Each structure stands twice: as C-alpha cells, then as structure tokens.
Amino acid sequence: MESGRFITPTQGKETSRLPGMTTTTDVPASGVSLSERLRQDLAGLRESGLLISPRVLDAPQRARTRVDGREVVNLASNNYLGFADHPRLKERAAQYLQQWGVGAGAVRTIAGTLRIHEDFERQLADFKHTGSALVLHSGFSTNQGVLGGLLREGDLVVSDELNHASIIDGLRLTKATKKIYKHADPADLDRVLRENPSEGLKLVVTDGVFSMDGDVAPLDKLVEVARRYGAVTYVDDAHGSGVMGEAGRGTVHHFGFEYADDVIQVGTLSKAWGGVGGYAAGHPDLRELLINRARPYLFSTAQPPAVVGALAAALDEVQRDPSLMERLWDNTRFFKAELGRLGFDTLGSVTPITPVVFGEASAAFEASRRLFDLGIFAVGLGFPTVPRDLARIRNIVTAEHTRDDLEQALSAYQQVGRDLGVIA
Incomplete structure (x- = not known):
C-alpha cells in the first residue's frame, strides 16, 4: 500500500489508517471513557447546584421580550443602550451585508481586511480619543491577545483581585511575573509595586466597571500610583464602554485619561454597542504591534460586514442622540433608589449593574425563579x-426600559423579597 493511502475492506486486507496510526486492537482498553467522563462531570455539577441550563429567548433582545414562551421584563441582558434590535443599526447592517457580503473570507493579515474594517477602527479611535484602535473577535479573546502580545518574561503585571475571568486567563498565557492587589485599593497597589521592582514593562490591570458588584475602579488614584512607578495602566472597560463618560466613551474618558499614551483600554463591542467583538485602544503604535503579535487576531477570520456596519452605526447613534445616555442613567437612579427604599442591599453599586443580595445561592436561585413567574427575567448568581454569603440577582437597567417596566419589576421584587424574608 502507498504510504497514507486509505484502503477499503474490499480492496485489501490491511486496516485503513494514516501513517503511525494504531488500530483499536493495538491499544489495551484502560483509562476513563469519554462517556464516563461526561457522566461524572455532569453529575458533579448537578449535585453541587452549578449545572447551567440557559433560558432561551423567543424574540429579539429588548427591554421586554419573550423567554421560554413567557412575556417578561428583561433585566438580564447587557443591552445598555437598546442597540441589539435598534432600527438604525439593523439598517446599516443590511446595507453592509448587501454591499460586502456575508463574510470576510480570511484572517485580517492575509486577505480578510476589508476597507470597512479599517474605517471602523479609525472611527473607534476617534471616538475613544486614542492614538489607535484594533478590533478583535470578542472581549475575552481581546484580553488574551493584548496581554499575550504585550507582556514578556521579566515584565511585571499587577492585577485587581476581582478582575474578570478573561483577564485571569489572558495572564495565564504570559510569562510575566504576576501579582495581585486588593480590590480597588490604590494603597495596596502602591505596596505591591514597591515590593516588586522590575526592569521590564510594568502593567497595572483593572476592570473599569466590575461586572458582579457594579462598582467603578478609582482610576484617578490607580493611574497616579502606576505613574509613580513608571507603570502602564490597562483598563478592561467591557461594562464601562457605552455607559461611562461623555457619549459612552468609557471609564477612561470619565476620569480624563483618554489622550494618555500610558493607559490602554480594551473592551467588548457586544454589550452597550449591541453587536459582537472586542477592541484595544491606546498608544499610536499599539495597533501595529497587536496586528503582528495578538494571536486571536492572527488566527481568526475577520468580523462579518453586517457586524461592522451595525457597530459603526452604534457609534454614530450614541453621539447623534444624547437622550440614550440620559435615559440609561435616569432609569438607573430610579431603580436603585426604589430598591433601597424597599430595604434591599445593592452593595453600593453606582452603575446600571444593580446586584440585589439574597445571601445563600439557594435563596438567589429561588428568587430568580419566583421573579420569572411574575414576569421578570433576572438571573441568580x-x-x-x-x-458564598453574597449570592445575588444581577439586574441591568437599560435606556430602553420604561418607567412601567421598572415599576413592574420593583413590585415583583417587593413580593418576592417579603416572601423569602429578605425585606420586611
């Protein structure tokens, strides 16, 4: 038989296989089978109460939608500005789809960079007030790509203890020395930097808005400490972009650092902006380095044209219509104030992310189920x-919610909170 050639049973007696491949009879039966591994792991998740079974939306992502066949007020999505089903975004997406097709057809570095990709990146850099911007495929992969492309062995990275999982995983891929500082604590950041001198690049990493508690990193103080030690500040603004700062330019803009070359901002385009993707913005040379070093960028096909069109329209729309940001924050202030009046603990959140604490996980999950029965979609965590003792339901208020939506949600919360003994 020719090397590597497959032979059917009718063509010869030798078993069909690739060079170096053994037949099943050559390997003794031992170890754990795939079926057994899957059964064991799923059983463990089920017994621990951690098995996830996502609810399914039967209608577009809106402030009111249909979930598992039930009409609900939606407090579970990240659709801060109501862009996920916005008519202007859909119109631009359809336009780009017709003009540019359904896909880019290649990775960006080979033949997948369409003119619209570069146009949008220039638009994003202008919007963010940064020297450059690069779009990747998700916020998660952006952290992997930027941290992996930027950090080397001998560098020092100091990360907030409550940073997002994508930051944690991205740092695991680097050979930099990794240290942790206490959550949102500039004094502890100062201590860690002082105790860990480094001749390499020093990077302070923080979320801009923390996704579980809804608090904001004190960037004014963190950047001051970082600069004292010659460190760069890296801000994951997934929940701040489209929410904080003028026209939603983000937490970095909110604190006045948008023109600073020693501040890198990354984030997602899938929350406030209604589409999908991630971005990195900052120093004028950052984009060129990431084009050459960021592995998720180098080995993934470029974003489809319809997505690019929708995102470009989103940046236009948030600047054209200031009422989007006004409604987002009016709704946020109202909802938080009323939850506080009812006696709920919202952990001092100051952003549209509004946690309602129920204590034990079983209570939070039961509250979520009861709220759903009352027409409110809000997920327990x-x-x-x-x-363990701070299980909660995380609510996200959007610009699209009406006062009637929020009052219905508050009425349901009052009933469920009293029934479960969380409020009087």
Missing part, C-alpha cells in the same frame, strides 16, 4: 461566581 452564586458561588463560585460570587462569594
């Missing part, structure tokens, strides 16, 4: 996503 327990350990290990949040601390």
